[in-house]
Amino acid sequence: MSTHADTTPILRADGLAAGYGGADVVHGIDLALATGDAPVGIIGPSGAGKSTIVRALTGAVKPTAGRVTWNGRTVTRIGLRDKKAFRTQVRRVAQEGIGGVEPRTTVDRVVAKALSDARKAGRPSGSTVEELLEDVALEPRFAPRQVGTLSGGEKQRVALAMALATRPDALLLDEPLTAVDPAMRGEVVRRLGDAAASLGTAVLLVTHDLELVERLCPTVHVLAEGTFVASGPLSTVLAESTHPSVRELAEAAPQAVQRFL
């Protein structure tokens, strides 16, 4: 579903097949993310290949068939010169949150560094450190904290703030809030959705949390055994699809989601 006039995909997969050691894990995947589009979700059983799709979109896993393109260019063929721009404009945030950050660095310095890197790359988000922390529901008292002292969920939120700092065209979120408690998760995703919408950032959300996907994504794809077996609004998909994997998801859906069925 598009909310803006500019719907030329910046990142797309066409007939994507990819896997490990010569065996495909996903196949026939078509996906397009365009600046200004509403967030898209991918749900599905464990091991279905959700993270593999995200890795293929970032070029970390090479397609065995089909293509992944960034502004029309094959992602796995982006040269060194443009890699930095690609990594700034297509940001992946995964479960592990911030990696490789010196634990004694404070939250405000980490986010300020992300902002300054973004400025150098010509992608200033136009936000302040305080605003970015607000976008992920981190109160100002977190600014002077050393990142090594943060909880897992707080680290995940710092990682999201760092990603937003680069005003990315696409944000690929692979279970980004698993360590955030369920009550706070809803608030973070609401603010994140608002921030992404105002930046025009396209969001792809991979999650097992149906409530989260229902809140953020007007469109979801259900991945089962490596292929999309149903797509559309979550409530429609869960109510109407007869695919066994979707029926299992519908039966296990939390009450907050069941009430929409």
Ligand SMILES: Nc1ncnc2c1ncn2[C@@H]1O[C@H](COP(=O)(O)OP(=O)(O)OP(=O)(O)O)[C@@H](O)[C@H]1O
């Ligand atoms: N580096 C790897 N080498 C070999 N096999 C892998 C590798 N990474 C993932 N796989 C396998 O690929 C399949 C899909 O994994 P993937 O992580 O994409 O699934 P997923 O849908 O994201 O699962 P989950 O919901 O549990 O995170 C699984 O069978 C997994 O064991």
